[in-house]
Amino acid sequence: MDRPSAPVREPLGGAADRDTAAAAPPGLGPRELLRWAWRQLTSMRTALLLLLLLAVAAVPGSVIPQDDVDAFAAARYRADHPRLTPVFETLGLYSVYSSPWFSAIYLLLMASLVGCILPRTRVYWRALRARPPRAPRNLTRMPVSATYDAGRGADPDAVLAAAAARLRGDRYRVEHVAGDHVSAERGYSREAGNLLFHVSVLVVLVGVAAGSLLGFKGGVIVVTGNGFSNVLTQYDEFVPGGLFDPDDLAPWSFTVDDFEVDFIAEGEQRGLPRDFSAALTYRNQPGDEPRAYDLAVNHPLRLDGGDVYLVGHGYAPHITVRDGNGDVASSGPVVFLPEDASFVSFGVVKVPDAQPTQVGLEGLFYPTFATIDGDPTTVFPDAANPALSLLLYAGDLGLDTGLSQSVYELDKDGLEQVEADDKPFRLDMALGDRIELPDGLGSVEFDGLSRWVKLQTAQTPGTWLALAGVSLALLGLMLSLFVRPRRVWVRVRAEGAEGGAGARRTLVEVAGLDRSGSSDDPGELAVAVDALARDLAGAGPAPDPEQTPDQREQQ
Amino acid sequence: MSSTDLAALSNNAITLAGVLYFAALLAHLVEWSRLRAVVADASEVTVPAEASVGGTLVATGPGSATTAAAELPRVAFWARLGIVLTAFAAVVHAVGVVTRGLAADPIRVPWGNMYEFTISASLVAVLLYLGLHRRLRLDWLGPVMVGFTWVVLLAAVRLLYVPIAPLMPSLQSPWLVIHVLAAILATGAFTVAGMASVLYLVKERSQTRGRIRPGGYLDRLPALAGMDRVAYRLHAFAFPVWTFGVLIAGPIWAENAWGRYWGWDPKEVWSFITWVVYAAYLHARATRGWKGRQAALVALVGLATLWFNFVGINYFFGDASQHSYALLQVGAALAAA
Ligand code: HEM
Numbered sequence: 075m076d077r078p079s080a081p082v083r084e085p086l087g088g089a090a091d092r093d094t095a096a097a098a099p100p101g102l103g104p105r106e107l108l109r110w111a112w113r114q115l116t117s118m119r120t121a122l123l124l125l126l127l128l129a130v131a132a133v134p135g136s137v138i139p140q141d142d143v144d145a146f147a148a149a150r151y152r153a154d155h156p157r158l159t160p161v162f163e164t165l166g167l168y169s170v171y172s173s174p175w176f177s178a179i180y181l182l183l184m185a186s187l188v189g190c191i192l193p194r195t196r197v198y199w200r201a202l203r204a205r206p207p208r209a210p211r212n213l214t215r216m217p218v219s220a221t222y223d224a225g226r227g228a229d230p231d232a233v234l235a236a237a238a239a240r241l242r243g244d245r246y247r248v249e250h251v252a253g254d255h256v257s258a259e260r261g262y263s264r265e266a267g268n269l270l271f272h273v274s275v276l277v278v279l280v281g282v283a284a285g286s287l288l289g290f291k292g293g294v295i296v297v298t299g300n301g302f303s304n305v306l307t308q309y310d311e312f313v314p315g316g317l318f319d320p321d322d323l324a325p326w327s328f329t330v331d332d333f334e335v336d337f338i339a340e341g342e343q344r345g346l347p348r349d350f351s352a353a354l355t356y357r358n359q360p361g362d363e364p365r366a367y368d369l370a371v372n373h374p375l376r377l378d379g380g381d382v383y384l385v386g387h388g389y390a391p392h393i394t395v396r397d398g399n400g401d402v403a404s405s406g407p408v409v410f411l412p413e414d415a416s417f418v419s420f421g422v423v424k425v426p427d428a429q430p431t432q433v434g435l436e437g438l439f440y441p442t443f444a445t446i447d448g449d450p451t452t453v454f455p456d457a458a459n460p461a462l463s464l465l466l467y468a469g470d471l472g473l474d475t476g477l478s479q480s481v482y483e484l485d486k487d488g489l490e491q492v493e494a495d496d497k498p499f500r501l502d503m504a505l506g507d508r509i510e511l512p513d514g515l516g517s518v519e520f521d522g523l524s525r526w527v528k529l530q531t532a533q534t535p536g537t538w539l540a541l542a543g544v545s546l547a548l549l550g551l552m553l554s555l556f557v558r559p560r561r562v563w564v565r566v567r568a569e570g571a572e573g574g575a576g577a578r579r580t581l582v583e584v585a586g587l588d589r590s591g592s593s594d595d596p597g598e599l600a601v602a603v604d605a606l607a608r609d610l611a612g613a614g615p616a617p618d619p620e621q622t623p624d625q626r627e628q629q
Numbered sequence: 630m631s632s633t634d635l636a637a638l639s640n641n642a643i644t645l646a647g648v649l650y651f652a653a654l655l656a657h658l659v660e661w662s663r664l665r666a667v668v669a670d671a672s673e674v675t676v677p678a679e680a681s682v683g684g685t686l687v688a689t690g691p692g693s694a695t696t697a698a699a700e701l702p703r704v705a706f707w708a709r710l711g712i713v714l715t716a717f718a719a720v721v722h723a724v725g726v727v728t729r730g731l732a733a734d735p736i737r738v739p740w741g742n743m744y745e746f747t748i749s750a751s752l753v754a755v756l757l758y759l760g761l762h763r764r765l766r767l768d769w770l771g772p773v774m775v776g777f778t779w780v781v782l783l784a785a786v787r788l789l790y791v792p793i794a795p796l797m798p799s800l801q802s803p804w805l806v807i808h809v810l811a812a813i814l815a816t817g818a819f820t821v822a823g824m825a826s827v828l829y830l831v832k833e834r835s836q837t838r839g840r841i842r843p844g845g846y847l848d849r850l851p852a853l854a855g856m857d858r859v860a861y862r863l864h865a866f867a868f869p870v871w872t873f874g875v876l877i878a879g880p881i882w883a884e885n886a887w888g889r890y891w892g893w894d895p896k897e898v899w900s901f902i903t904w905v906v907y908a909a910y911l912h913a914r915a916t917r918g919w920k921g922r923q924a925a926l927v928a929l930v931g932l933a934t935l936w937f938n939f940v941g942i943n944y945f946f947g948d949a950s951q952h953s954y955a956l957l958q959v960g961a962a963l964a965a966a
Contacts, residue, residue: 118917119918119919121912122912122913125908125909126905126906126909126927128905129902129906129909132898132901133898133902135898136898136899136942140893143893170893171893291888291889372802372804372886373885374888381888382888383887383888385887531888532888534884534889537890540890541880541881544872545877547872548869548873548876548877551868551869551872555865555868555911
């Protein structure tokens with residue numbers, strides 16, 4: 075038997091395989107040129123290249139710290155790379171995912187996508203309403219076919235009717251051309267799924283865009299016992315979306331009543347947190363009854379117009395500074411930032427009101443202080459033996475220059491380190507200690523300890539749209555990948571010498587065509603086609619599944 | 630059993646599984662070397678390319694040397710031994726993974742760090758291979774599969790091992806189970822798919838250069854189209870799972886834990902890159918001029934990004950990523966102080 079010279083396979087829809095990017099014929103008018111460019115843009119190959127380009131373009135943002143992801147790391151990177159920074163700034167490498175060139179790639183991809191979806195939808199719409207195509211003249215030349223002899227007495231119309239009924243039962247759409255053949259097709263949902271997938275990609279993009287334009291993200295550190303109201307001035311960090319007006323912030327508020335953390339005390343995991351949570355009391359509106367909420371990681375507080383998340387925690391030692399006159403110049407909890415998981419924390423105290431001169435303190439906090447080999451350290455992250463070790467500075471804190479200053483850093487330009495006995499003066503204090511400062515600068519007391527929590531707030535409209543989009547995309551994807559569109563034809567042909575009834579035979583021919591384009595498996599189709607032909611001809615089941623005709627390689 | 634006993638059991642099971650995979654590798658190597666000796670006989674048993682079953686005219690595939698030769702008793706013995714050893718290794722491997730979770734206090738899913746992720750994903754790969762062995766006729770994948778798994782387990786034990794620790798609070802969520810399970814499933818499937826793509830490329834290359842030794846391993850691999858199809862099927866299974874894992878479950882979890890569903894964190898960036906590259910692979914298979922070789926190459930780029938995301942990100946960007954398992958190590962260092 076001859077092999078078909080070329081596999082009979084039609085491209086799905088209009089766009090698939092329409093990728094032979096022909097060179098633009100010379101001498102085209104502007105309209106033709108435009109049309110040619112559009113065809114290039116919406117070709118399968120362009121989509122493929124744009125996808126690969128998008129993947130490459132996403133890489134630098136994972137190597138260079140991003141402003142939107144970790145502003146602190148990005149600032150440090152800028153400081154460490156003064157020569158590269160101007161170049162990086164120009165190229166938008168500190169905010170890759172909102173840079174013009176990254177946007178250009180995905181916008182081109184989206185244009186390509188729309189240009190791809192529209193014609194395919196039209197083609198699909200027509201295919202949906204069309205009847206299954208008529209059988210080719212010679213079924214045995216199809217990639218998969220089987221022919222059985224139904225014996226002398228077989229009635230061709232009855233065989234065809236049986237074929238039609240059987241294929242309908244297998245959820246084929248069936249066209250019975252009386253007296254000649256049956257055509258059947260199924261698997262229309264594959265292309266529908268593929269279109270759904272591609273449309274959903276657009277839906278996701280709209281949802282994500284809504285979130286980044288209409289929402290906001292904020293961060294704030296709150297010491298236990300203190301409150302927070304959702305107004306701009308109370309935030310440490312606030313990133314509004316391009317179309318978000320901070321006046322629209324919803325009027326919710328809360329207080330952080332308590333914070334609990336449970337560190338593992340024994341074994342190899344000693345010092346790892348097992349759990350932590352903050353007890354909040356919140357109000358959605360100023361006049362509401364306050365309500366309690368246990369805020370924990372993975373357990374955010376959902377408010378009307380924003381959500382609150384617990385993202386970190388640390389210590390805030392209470393430090394009271396009395397100045398040279400004996401007046402309290404500064405008092406209360408000071409936020410110290412943890413340096414690592416051991417919770418050794420760094421902090422500063424600025425005392426602008428101290429007399430006769432401004433003073434500043436800077437140093438470390440140890441939750442469970444111990445000296446190992448002469449070095450101060452902490453042996454546990456919980457506050458079992460809290461201690462401070464601070465250095466003292468006096469002079470001008472630089473707060474009046476008008477430039478904004480971090481509360482977590484001392485600007486030492488106008489300050490001088492205070493010494494005693496020719497050594498830097500160090501205040502090593504356990505909880506409750508009070509130390510007199512040299513040079514009549516006053517005294518410092520470590521008179522209490524609180525914890526703080528780092529909270530993230532966010533409002534992200536469009537989240538549900540994006541979620542619906544990816545979910546639909548997944549559904550479409552699965553239809554597209556797992557549904558096997560097929561065509562099957564059945565023809566009954568009488569063969570043999572005219573007249574002499576004994577010499578005639580009735581051949582049942584069945585042919586199949588897998589139309590999945592990329593996932594065609596002639597093996598399975600061959601088995602199905604063979605079984606159908608056998609049944610229709612009354613030839614009994616195939617002898618042994620291992621022996622059933624296998625696939626014919628098409629390449 | 631106490632936690633320490635369970636932990637020891639887990640470690641021993643993983644080591645034993647490694648040994649068994651190695652034994653399976655040896656069995657497969659014997660199988661394939663014997664096959665080479667029977668080239669001549671093999672051609673005799675080869676099923677004719679066109680067979681007529683029951684008086685019909687039906688096209689059949691060219692009989693592959695592999696299936697034919699596998700029927701030779703001596704070869705079949707080694708082939709079966711390889712499979713049995715692999716299955717046995719998989720059982721022991723599964724014991725190692727499960728007890729790893731049971732040994733933690735409180736009990737948890739065994740995927741909280743790279744070591745656990747590695748032993749789990751490699752188990753998934755082996756189970757997929759065993760499960761699809763008959764259906765997709767994967768005999769030819771045997772040596773590569775067990776050899777690879779053996780190397781991975783060795784690397785896990787030698788390089789990635791960390792003592793059992795409880796999950797960090799951010800990992801304590803049902804979405805962790807779902808997200809990571811999907812990631813592990815997809816990683817396992819992509820990995821097996823990648824092996825098929827590698828073999829495809831190797832055979833394709835040798836074939837175009839006319840350098841395939843009759844009866845050798847390459848000769849006994851299925852026809853290119855068949856390998857391409859196996860690779861596609863595995864990729865087509867893995868891709869939706871990956872989509873679900875990193876684009877649905879992951880974002881839901883991230884939204885719950887960190888207040889944003891997508892933040893371009895390095896780990897997220899690379900998951901996205903992996904997704905886009907595999908989407909490109911699926912496109913490539915439907916694009917003229919990209920089918921076959923190019924598509925297989927794209928798939929391998931996808932696999933490279935997948936593994937880089939897993940190993941590289943944790944090592945190179947550990948502290949920049951909110952997904953850093955590295956914190957566990959800090960904790961361990963602290964405990965040692
Ligand atoms: C955001 C960009 C895109 C993504 C993420 C994407 C993703 C995918 C995925 C995952 C598939 C596999 C599902 C399947 O086999 O049916 C697919 C298939 C397909 N895509 Fe896209 N695509 C994108 C853009 C495009 C564009 C611009 C075109 C038009 C040129 C296009 C045309 C197709 C076609 C025709 C198929 C079916 C291939 C087949 O028959 O297997 N896609 N796409």
